[in-house]
Amino acid sequence: xxxxLLGIVGIFKDPYHLLRAAKEVQTRxxxxxxxxxxxxxxxxxKILGHKRSKVPWVTLAFGLMGCFGGLGLQIWVSAITWPLNxxxxxxxxxxxxIPITFECTVLLGGLATAAAxxxxxxxxxxxxxxxxxxxxxxxFALYIPAKExxxxxxxxxxxxxxxxxxxxxxxx
Amino acid sequence: MxxxxxxxxxxxxxxxxxxxSRGLHFIYLGLVxxxxxxxxxxxxxxxxxxxxxxxxxxxxxLCLSLSGLFFVALQYVTGSMWSTPxxxxxxxxxxxxxxxxVLLLILFLGKHHxxxxxxxxxxxxxxxxxxxxxxxxxxxxxxxxxFSFLVWGLVGFWLVKNSLKQDRNGDVKLTKLNKxxxxxxxxxFGITFTVMCFDLLMSLEPHWYSTIFxxxxxxxLFYSGMAITILFVVAMKKQGALADVVNENHLHxxxxxxxxxxxxxxxxxxxxxxxxxxxxxxxxxxxxxRRTEGAWTPVALALLFGKFVIPFFLLLSRDAKRNEKxxxxxxxxxxxxxxxxxxxxxFPLLGEKPVFGWQEIGIFLGFLGLFxxxxxxxxxxxxxxxxxxxxxxxxxxxxx
Numbered sequence: 001x002x003x004x005l006l007g008i009v010g011i012f013k014d015p016y017h018l019l020r021a022a023k024e025v026q027t028r029x030x031x032x033x034x035x036x037x038x039x040x041x042x043x044x045x046k047i048l049g050h051k052r053s054k055v056p057w058v059t060l061a062f063g064l065m066g067c068f069g070g071l072g073l074q075i076w077v078s079a080i081t082w083p084l085n086x087x088x089x090x091x092x093x094x095x096x097x098i099p100i101t102f103e104c105t106v107l108l109g110g111l112a113t114a115a116a117x118x119x120x121x122x123x124x125x126x127x128x129x130x131x132x133x134x135x136x137x138x139x140f141a142l143y144i145p146a147k148e149x150x151x152x153x154x155x156x157x158x159x160x161x162x163x164x165x166x167x168x169x170x171x172x
Numbered sequence: 173m174x175x176x177x178x179x180x181x182x183x184x185x186x187x188x189x190x191x192x193s194r195g196l197h198f199i200y201l202g203l204v205x206x207x208x209x210x211x212x213x214x215x216x217x218x219x220x221x222x223x224x225x226x227x228x229x230x231x232x233x234l235c236l237s238l239s240g241l242f243f244v245a246l247q248y249v250t251g252s253m254w255s256t257p258x259x260x261x262x263x264x265x266x267x268x269x270x271x272x273x274v275l276l277l278i279l280f281l282g283k284h285h286x287x288x289x290x291x292x293x294x295x296x297x298x299x300x301x302x303x304x305x306x307x308x309x310x311x312x313x314x315x316x317x318x319f320s321f322l323v324w325g326l327v328g329f330w331l332v333k334n335s336l337k338q339d340r341n342g343d344v345k346l347t348k349l350n351k352x353x354x355x356x357x358x359x360x361f362g363i364t365f366t367v368m369c370f371d372l373l374m375s376l377e378p379h380w381y382s383t384i385f386x387x388x389x390x391x392x393l394f395y396s397g398m399a400i401t402i403l404f405v406v407a408m409k410k411q412g413a414l415a416d417v418v419n420e421n422h423l424h425x426x427x428x429x430x431x432x433x434x435x436x437x438x439x440x441x442x443x444x445x446x447x448x449x450x451x452x453x454x455x456x457x458x459x460x461x462r463r464t465e466g467a468w469t470p471v472a473l474a475l476l477f478g479k480f481v482i483p484f485f486l487l488l489s490r491d492a493k494r495n496e497k498x499x500x501x502x503x504x505x506x507x508x509x510x511x512x513x514x515x516x517x518x519f520p521l522l523g524e525k526p527v528f529g530w531q532e533i534g535i536f537l538g539f540l541g542l543f544x545x546x547x548x549x550x551x552x553x554x555x556x557x558x559x560x561x562x563x564x565x566x567x568x569x570x571x572x
Contacts, residue, residue: 042571060488087450095446 003172007145008156009131010165015041018140021163022047030148036131036141055116062112063105070104071097131171143171176416181565190413190556192548200541200548207538214531223282224522225531228514229539230279231372232396234272235389235510236543239397240265241328242361245354248331248347254425256567257417260556261404263335265397266328267550268543273321283310289378300379308378313371320364327357335558342560365390373517380459384444391437395479396510398430399503404547406500413556420494421570427493430506434487438480463516467525471516479509511536 012018025033026047033048079091135141144156160168178184214222240262247255283290289308295301331350338346366386374385408414448456464472486502
């Protein structure tokens with residue numbers, strides 16, 4: 001039964017060979033490649049053309065939302081709908097609201113960051129097969145999906161081999 | 173931007189010595205003369221205001237100098253690699269300490285204009301001050317200040333001496349020795365600096381007390397210290413002395429420190445303010461009333477926005493901290509608001525309305541000239557990069 005080719009994965013013994021293959025990716029202007037390494041490799045994301053993560057923007061947006069939401073809630077509750085005299089302070093006592101405002105900022109910002117991370121990483125994901133079990137241990141993998149513009153099976157195989165991949169697998 | 177990656181310490185090009193043009197020397201010397209003139213004229217017209225200005229600037233520039241000492245000790249204790257290429261800047265900041273000591277002796281001359289507790293007749297009519305006089309008397313006050321200076325001066329001199337010695341012999345033992353000096357020193361520094369802040373600033377209002385006051389001043393010290401370090405590092409990078417060894421990753425880290433202490437300052441300042449505001453105790457609240465009510469409200473709000481809210485958003489993004497020009501602009505901004513913070517702590521004692529005139533500007537410029545002249549003279553004398561430091565290679569190759 002012939003499956004449709006989804007992509008090609010090359011497995012390397014060390015980051016130098018991986019970087020060599022990644023540079024070939026860079027010259028071909030592939031955009032959806034991904035690398036799997038046991039530890040972070042400096043400069044790899046730049047070579048693969050990965051853009052900066054959007055997670056910080058989510059943190060900022062939800063942090064601000066928590067800040068103004070928390071402050072607004074307290075003002076509304078303690079000064080507008082149910083004014084309550086606490087220690088003879090004015091109903092609208094901003095200094096007393098700041099600690100809770102801060103906590104709301106941190107809480108919403110933190111939860112949103114974790115959620116955004118899972119969302120952008122498409123996690124949890126139970127359906128993708130593991131490319132190679134060694135990549136959590138001592139192997140470095142580069143995955144090139146077939147949907148790339150100008151994807152050519154033989155070309156990809158040959159530059160992976162030239163860069164020093166000890167194993168090249170077809171993902172179907 | 174790609175950086176050259178060095179694999180051996182000998183590959184790093186020997187940096188040119190740091191030099192400042194003759195013209196700039198004369199300009200800073202001129203500022204010193206302006207400062208002296210302004211101070212002398214102000215002494216005659218309004219001695220209280222002159223001495224409060226002197227105290228403000230003495231404290232402000234001493235904090236900047238101490239930030240260098242603290243930073244160097246901190247980097248040794250944490251075993252930091254990234255800061256090694258630029259370590260000569262904080263080391264040079266320590267060079268201002270002897271000058272500050274002379275200024276301390278001058279400050280003692282104005283004690284009766286500044287400190288209520290030095291007036292014996294007033295102390296005798298004040299039961300609280302009588303009880304406090306075991307601590308708040310001039311000889312003990314002077315002794316505490318002298319002791320702090322002795323510790324700071326000896327440790328600062330020792331750390332820099334070892335660092336310069338390493339330039340000649342490259343001995344790893346000197347790095348380890350400096351680490352051993354630095355660790356206990358950080359504890360001693362915490363105590364001596366707190367005592368100094370209590371003495372110089374908190375005792376301006378001898379009835380008032382706040383246990384967090386030392387940390388409040390320390391937050392400002394580190395915050396403004398990073399700002400002045402950034403200014404000197406960028407100046408030396410432009411001039412060429414640090415051009416090969418410092419890149420935007422180092423600036424990024426200095427910017428992160430400045431950002432962190434922007435938040436830390438706000439946290440401590442609010443902790444102090446909220447407890448006093450909430451408890452509303454008669455012996456504590458006067459301090460905040462004098463500083464946040466009436467004509468001082470705009471100054472307090474300027475501090476809130478200028479020292480926290482605006483720099484917080486300016487420094488929030490990664491690109492801002494990696495952009496040399498932008499970071500320099502923020503550093504200058506931070507230094508201005510550190511001055512305003514000191515002003516806000518000291519000047520409400522002079523009157524219910526904030527005053528700002530030629531006295532404030534002139535005396536500030538005088539101290540500015542003196543500080544920059546001292547630090548640049550030290551920087552010109554010592555090699556601009558610790559070339560044989562075992563941590564230099566990692567530091568120069570600093571990346572994300």
